[in-house]
Amino acid sequence: MGGKVFAVLIVVIALLSAIPIINHTFMGASVTLPEDISTHGKAIDEQLSVTMAEAGISFLAAQLVLGLFVWQFAHRKGGPTKKFPGGATALVIVAFLFVGAEVLALGMVGSKAWATVYFKPASSDAMQVQAQAGQFAFYFRYPGADGKFGSIHPEKIDEGNSNFFGLDPENDIPARDDITSGELVVPANKEIHLMLHAKDVGHSFYVRELRIQQDFVPGLDLSLHFTATKVGKYEIVCTQLCGLGHYNMKSYLNVMSQEDFDKWLKSQSN
Amino acid sequence: MSEMSVHAGPHAAPTSFIRKYVFSLDHKVIGLQYYGLALAAVVTGMVLSWIMRVHLVWPNAPIPGLGWLSKVGAPGGVVTPEYYLQLLTMHGTLMVFFVLTNAPFAAFGNYFLPIQIGAEDMAFPRFNMMSFWTTFVAFCILLSAFFVGDGPPLSGWTGYAPLSAVGADAGPGQGIGQSLWGISIFVFCIASLLGSLNFIATTLDLRTKGMTLSRMPIVTWAWFITSCIALLAFAVLLPACLLLILDRTAGTSFFIPAGLNVADHIQPHQGGSPLLWQHLFWFFGHPEVYIAILPAIGIVSHILICNMRRDMLSHRVIIYCMMAIGFLSYMVWGHHMFLSGMNPFSALVFSFPTLMITIPATIMTLIWLGSLYGSNLRINSASLFCLGFISMFVSGGVSGFFLAQPSIDIYLHATYFVVGHFHMVMGVAAIMGVFAGTYFWFPKMTGRMMNETLGKWHFYLTLIGTYAIFMPFHYLGLAGNVRRYSAFQDDFLVPLIPVHKFITYAALFTGAAQLIFIFNLVHSRFKGSPAPPNPWECTSLEWSTPSSPPPFDNFGGQHPVVHHDPYQYGVKSSTGDYVMQTSPEQTEVAS
Numbered sequence: 001m002g003g004k005v006f007a008v009l010i011v012v013i014a015l016l017s018a019i020p021i022i023n024h025t026f027m028g029a030s031v032t033l034p035e036d037i038s039t040h041g042k043a044i045d046e047q048l049s050v051t052m053a054e055a056g057i058s059f060l061a062a063q064l065v066l067g068l069f070v071w072q073f074a075h076r077k078g079g080p081t082k083k084f085p086g087g088a089t090a091l092v093i094v095a096f097l098f099v100g101a102e103v104l105a106l107g108m109v110g111s112k113a114w115a116t117v118y119f120k121p122a123s124s125d126a127m128q129v130q131a132q133a134g135q136f137a138f139y140f141r142y143p144g145a146d147g148k149f150g151s152i153h154p155e156k157i158d159e160g161n162s163n164f165f166g167l168d169p170e171n172d173i174p175a176r177d178d179i180t181s182g183e184l185v186v187p188a189n190k191e192i193h194l195m196l197h198a199k200d201v202g203h204s205f206y207v208r209e210l211r212i213q214q215d216f217v218p219g220l221d222l223s224l225h226f227t228a229t230k231v232g233k234y235e236i237v238c239t240q241l242c243g244l245g246h247y248n249m250k251s252y253l254n255v256m257s258q259e260d261f262d263k264w265l266k267s268q269s270n
Numbered sequence: 271m272s273e274m275s276v277h278a279g280p281h282a283a284p285t286s287f288i289r290k291y292v293f294s295l296d297h298k299v300i301g302l303q304y305y306g307l308a309l310a311a312v313v314t315g316m317v318l319s320w321i322m323r324v325h326l327v328w329p330n331a332p333i334p335g336l337g338w339l340s341k342v343g344a345p346g347g348v349v350t351p352e353y354y355l356q357l358l359t360m361h362g363t364l365m366v367f368f369v370l371t372n373a374p375f376a377a378f379g380n381y382f383l384p385i386q387i388g389a390e391d392m393a394f395p396r397f398n399m400m401s402f403w404t405t406f407v408a409f410c411i412l413l414s415a416f417f418v419g420d421g422p423p424l425s426g427w428t429g430y431a432p433l434s435a436v437g438a439d440a441g442p443g444q445g446i447g448q449s450l451w452g453i454s455i456f457v458f459c460i461a462s463l464l465g466s467l468n469f470i471a472t473t474l475d476l477r478t479k480g481m482t483l484s485r486m487p488i489v490t491w492a493w494f495i496t497s498c499i500a501l502l503a504f505a506v507l508l509p510a511c512l513l514l515i516l517d518r519t520a521g522t523s524f525f526i527p528a529g530l531n532v533a534d535h536i537q538p539h540q541g542g543s544p545l546l547w548q549h550l551f552w553f554f555g556h557p558e559v560y561i562a563i564l565p566a567i568g569i570v571s572h573i574l575i576c577n578m579r580r581d582m583l584s585h586r587v588i589i590y591c592m593m594a595i596g597f598l599s600y601m602v603w604g605h606h607m608f609l610s611g612m613n614p615f616s617a618l619v620f621s622f623p624t625l626m627i628t629i630p631a632t633i634m635t636l637i638w639l640g641s642l643y644g645s646n647l648r649i650n651s652a653s654l655f656c657l658g659f660i661s662m663f664v665s666g667g668v669s670g671f672f673l674a675q676p677s678i679d680i681y682l683h684a685t686y687f688v689v690g691h692f693h694m695v696m697g698v699a700a701i702m703g704v705f706a707g708t709y710f711w712f713p714k715m716t717g718r719m720m721n722e723t724l725g726k727w728h729f730y731l732t733l734i735g736t737y738a739i740f741m742p743f744h745y746l747g748l749a750g751n752v753r754r755y756s757a758f759q760d761d762f763l764v765p766l767i768p769v770h771k772f773i774t775y776a777a778l779f780t781g782a783a784q785l786i787f788i789f790n791l792v793h794s795r796f797k798g799s800p801a802p803p804n805p806w807e808c809t810s811l812e813w814s815t816p817s818s819p820p821p822f823d824n825f826g827g828q829h830p831v832v833h834h835d836p837y838q839y840g841v842k843s844s845t846g847d848y849v850m851q852t853s854p855e856q857t858e859v860a861s
Contacts (some may be wrong), residue, residue, distance in 0.1 A: 002649035002726060009730065010661055017665070017741045032749040033681075034762070047677050055668040062635060062664040069642040070657060074649050081580040081840050082644025088584035091636040099632045103625035106675060111618050113677035118614035135441070135533070154531040166531070200532040201433040201440060202544055204609070204684065208750035208762070213680050215610050217544050218432055219527025222611045235762055239684035239752050241426045243433060243441040244352035247755045 003074020007067040014063035021056035024049065034208045037230040037255070041211035043113035050109070054102060117212075122193035122225035129184065129192055132165055133216040134199030136245030138236060139164040142179040144269060150175020152197065179268045185254045187261035188231050195223045204240035207253050215240055228255040283822035293403070295395035296822060300402045301381030302715065304372050307402075307409060311368035312701075314413070316781055318361040323774040325349040327767065329757055342442070343421050354756035355424035356443050360415070362427030363451065367458050368409055370562035370696060373704045374569060375500070376405070376465055379493040381715065383469060385812045386490045388478025388830045390823045393471035397464045404461035412454035415447040423448040426754065428555065429455075431525030431547040432532075435517040436539075439532040452515045459508035462500055469497035478811075480832030484586075485851065487810045487836040488575075491589045492568020496561055499596045503557040510550035517542070548610055552603035560599045562696045563663075564592050566703025567634065570656040573710045574638065576808040577653035578645035579847055581837035583637050591630035598627050608676040609683050617676040624674040631667055635660065646840075651725025652806075655706035658733050659699050665737075666695025669744055684754075687747020690740045698736045705729070705787070712791075713805050717818040718798030724790040728783060735780025742769050807848055809838055814852045 020032075036045055084091070130141040130149060143149045150165075150172045157166040167175040186192050196205065198216035205224075206213040214224045238249035256264060284290045294300060321333055332347035343353030384392055392398045415422040420442035425434040429451065438445035473486075473494045486494070513524040521538065525547045528540030571588055575581055582588060604612065604620030638660050647653065669691040672678050682688065705728075712720045751766055758767055804813040816826040830852045838849040841857040849857050 002654065003647060005730070006649070006654060006657055009733065010657075013661075013734070013737050017737065020745055032745065034750055044677050044681055047675065048672070048681070051671050051675065051678060055671045058671075059664060059668045062639070063661060065639050066642070066657065066660060066664075069639060070647065073642060073645050074647040076646045079646065081578075081646060084583060084640035084643045088582075088587050088637060088640070091583065091640050092587060092633055095629055095633040095636055099629055103628050103671075103674075104622075106671065107618075107622055107625050110675040110677045111621075114614070114617060114675075114680075117677070117680065118617070134531070154529040155536050157531050157534070200530050201436070202430055206684065206752065208681070211681050213609050213683055217611045218530055219543065220545070220611050237752055237755075239754075241355065241424070241430065241433070241754045243444070244355065244424060245441075246355065247351050247757050 003070050006074075007071035010063055010070075011067040014060055014067075018056055018060050021052055021059075024052055035230075036211055037209045037228050037232070037234065038211050039227040039229060040113075040116050043116060044211045047106075047110050047113050051106060054106065117224075122223070123191055126191035126193040126225055127186070128195065129186070130165075130195045130197060131184065131205060131216075132197045132199055133203035133205070133238065133242075133249075134164075135201065135243050136238070136249040137164075137182070138184070138205075138238075138249070138251040140181045140184045140251075141165055142181070142265065142268075143174070144177030144179055146174055146177055148174035150178050154199070157199065177269065179265065181268065183252045183254050184236060185256060185261065185264055186228055187258040188228055188255050190258065191225055191227045193223060193225045195221060197221060201242050202240045203238045203242050203249070206237050206239040207234055209234045210253065213239060228253070231255050231257055293399060295391070295399050297380050297384050297392045297395070297398055298715075298819065298824075300398050301377050301379070303402050304377035304380055304405070307406060308369050308373035308377055308704075311364045311372070311409065315361050315364040315369060316784070318357045318364070320778060320781055321349060322354060322357055322361065323777045325354055325756065326758070327771045327774045339416060340421050349756075351756040352424060352442055353421065355426075355754065356422040356447070358754060359424050359426050359443075359451070360412070360422050363412060363455070365697065366427055366558065366562070367455065368405075368412075370700050371462065371500075371558070372405065374565035374700055374707070375493065375496050375561060376401075376462075378489075378569065378704075378707050378711070379469060379496075379565060380465075382711065382812050383490055383493050384472055384476065385815065385820060385824050386487055386810055387473065387476060387481050388811050388825070388832065389472060389476035390825070392468050393475055394468050397468050401461045401464035401468065404457055404464065408454045408458040408461060411450055411457060415443075415450040415454075418450065419446045420444075421447055423451040428551060429514070429547075430551075431514065431517070431544050432527075432530060432537075432542075435514055435525045435542075435547075436530065436532050436537055437518055439535050439537070441533075449515065449518055452511050452518065456508060456511040456515065459504040459511060462504040463508065466497035466500040466504070469493055470501065473497075478829050478832060481811075481851075482832075485832055485835055487568075487572050488582075488585050488588055489565070489568035489572040492564050492571075492592055495589075495592050495596050496564045499557045499564070499599060500561050502600070503554045503561065506550055507554035510547065510554070513550075514547070545607075545610060545612060548607050549603070552606045553600070555606065556603040557596075557599040559692070559696045560595055562700045563703075564595065566659060566700040567592060567663075569703045569707045569710075570659045571638070572810070573652050573706050574641070574656045575837050575839065576710075576806050577648045577650065577656070578641060579648070579839045580641065580645050581839060582641045585837060588634055588637055591634045594630040595627060598623050598630075602627065605674060605676075605679075608679045614676075621674055621676055624670075628667070628671070628674075631663075635664055635667075650709070650806075651720065651722055651729055652706045652710035654726060654729040655702050655709065658729060659702040659706065661733075662694055662699040662702055662736070665741070666691060666693075666699055670695065681750075682747055684752055685747035686743045686751045686753055689753050690743025690747060693743070694736075694740045698740065702732075705732070708791070710806065711812070712794065712798075713801030714812055714815075714818050714820070716795055716798070717801055718794055719801050719805065720794040720798060721790050724786050728786045728790065731783035731786070732780060735776055735783055738776035739773050739780060742773055745769070807846060809834070809848050809850050810836055811851055814850055 337347040523539035523542035526539035526542040601623040
């Protein structure tokens with residue numbers, strides 16, 4: 001009796017658990033991923049779909065076989081045991097061939113998606129923006145008309161006077177026309193080269209719709225690049241635990257048409 | 271035979287209360303002490319998770335008694351968002367170190383490893399006592415963080431620097447609380463090093479006559495392999511914690527670079543690297559996952575074989591798989607750091623060994639399933655938890671497919687998908703192994719049987735409950751729900767609140783179901799029916815002891831002699847369908 005209860009239960013649990021995956025894989029209904037607004041995101045989403053199908057099949061197959069064997073072989077009244085056809089050798093070969101091939105294939109194809117994001121540097125005409133993460137806000141900086149960023153002086157940071165980056169416009173000419181913003185405003189369909197700077201502790205930059213996530217590491221100047229394709233406002237959240245206000249550390253990615261962006265930039269520089 | 275002659279033990283049975291139950295040198299008492307400590311830690315950790323779950327969906331609900339614990343963190347019992355992060359840090363630390371490392375490995379390993387190899391005790395009984403009491407001190411240090419200054423630390427169980435290194439400037443809990451965390455883990459590492467050294471020496475040196483390495487049961491192998499992993503892993507975390515403590519207290523800069531402006535203070539440090547902490551931590555952290563799960567794999571395989579009344583298709587292959595996993599576990603730590611800013615090429619180097627772990631894990635799963643085929647499976651609480659373990663191991667394992675790939679990790683890193691993954695595969699699966707071990711070995715440890723009806727109810731409710739909690743976590747993650755957030759105020763996460771409510775109900779339900787277990791444990795200890803010497807008709811040496819619980823020297827002054835491989839089931843013998851490892855009887859396969 002106990003064996004049959006377990007078998008039924010595990011099959012029901014497996015099917016219920018897999019409904020969203022089955023929907024995604026065979027019915028075309030997307031698991032609740034937000035819309036992708038980047039040029040590189042498609043490769044990631046496809047990789048995710050393939051992996052979901054393979055993981056879903058492995059998951060269901062294993063749970064159903066578990067249920068089936070327990071149903072069939074629990075509470076037999078003694079008697080000799082039967083050996084699984086082929087024994088351990090067959091199973092080891094199957095695991096090596098099929099799973100080995102599967103993970104290698106997944107890994108290889110997935111590497112391409114990773115490479116498009118991380119191996120290719122930003123193109124030389126990408127628009128440069130600097131992002132600074134500090135407890136518990138993001139700030140963004142545009143180089144202004146001269147195309148050059150002023151240098152950062154951590155000791156000069158003065159949030160009361162809106163000197164979020166620690167600029168020194170008195171002595172540092174490139175800093176004078178730098179534009180600082182609390183939102184990441186970018187033109188659509190233009191490659192953005194985002195340079196990440198951490199002010200205090202570790203943070204992370206995550207925009208779900210952009211399919212981008214990257215840590216800010218104090219002492220390391222990292223960068224990432226992306227092209228947003230759809231006008232709109234999207235949340236930027238910090239995903240690296242950074243202190244008491246972590247849950248509240250967010251900003252917005254504001255994707256505008258080139259025209260609107262130019263207007264915005266002009267209004268900021270005045 | 272001289273090896274069967276009565277001989278004096280290395281230490282005499284103690285008579286005083288203190289030496290018998292408190293500062294005992296007896297590995298069995300120490301095993302039970304570890305079990306008790308793990309139980310205290312798991313209850314604390316689970317209560318913390320309830321508080322967090324309630325806070326997530328009813329952020330303004332007062333929780334009785336909490337206001338007393340922390341006037342700042344939970345004024346009037348209402349959890350503040352920062353207190354949520356502190357509870358989360360304590361939950362993770364308690365569960366990973368004091369539950370998942372202690373229960374399947376230190377508790378059961380201490381109790382049964384020496385008996386299963388026919389030894390009277392561990393190789394170094396005094397070290398053994400020290401390792402438990404050192405762990406206990408670490409536990410007290412960690413819990414004391416609830417009662418100091420700004421309360422417990424809030425940098426997560428991973429304690430990422432520089433948040434964990436710069437001190438009180440970084441916010442509440444980062445002062446004394448974080449120091450206590452570092453010291454607690456430091457002390458814990460010492461205890462674990464002593465413990466694993468002891469396990470290794472015992473396994474290699476104290477095997478009784480006839481107990482060759484290949485005759486050791488799977489679970490003995492699992493503890494042995496785990497102790498080898500633990501010896502290397504904790505040996506790295508120990509100095510990492512020391513460096514962290516020095517950064518915090520002695521003005522060194524191992525993990526803190528120059529020019530940090532924390533809370534308007536330029537930090538007086540330069541030259542350190544936050545990534546160094548991450549490398550050291552995860553060099554320990556990933557093998558730690560296997561320190562939790564390998565003993566459970568061993569326990570489950572051992573119990574399943576007994577209840578299937580047959581050996582696995584090949585129990586040796588499972589042992590080789592555990593070795594392979596242990597070996598690979600040292601090459602994959604970077605998969606926790608795909609987005610940390612380390613060289614993007616290294617992500618691929620870490621990704622492939624991670625994917626390769628799927629192969630031994632799949633082989634084990636196929637062997638378990640293939641061995642169930644055609645078996646004479648007995649259903650009892652212990653075997654049900656073994657089957658639950660297999661199910662959970664698969665469910666938590668397949669989500670590893672996703673996270674092992676850096677391209678997908680870009681999206682899923684730091685979301686609930688990761689939380690669902692590791693809770694299933696190293697949390698719930700390992701705990702299922704602990705439950706299986708408890709139901710199976712309780713008769714040996716106490717001389718009484720646990721109640722089977724209650725045990726089965728406990729299993730079914732736990733299985734349903736844990737799936738209801740952790741399966742939805744994956745879908746939350748796919749929707750982009752980030753972890754370690756206390757409030758879901760933004761537009762994107764609001765639609766997910768009903769899912770979170772469901773999970774909270776499931777967590778309270780599952781927690782309540784554990785009361786059945788606690789009741790069964792306590793009630794059976796005093797009122798359970800007396801256990802026969804070998805209730806499960808199992809072949810290994812722990813069932814050859816003259817009494818339950820075994821006498822002080824385990825075999826009543828005798829050295830057992832081993833004649834067989836560990837799992838002689840499905841044979842014709844005078845005892846039935848099995849032959850004890852200690853029985854000189856020759857067997858023939860039942861036709």
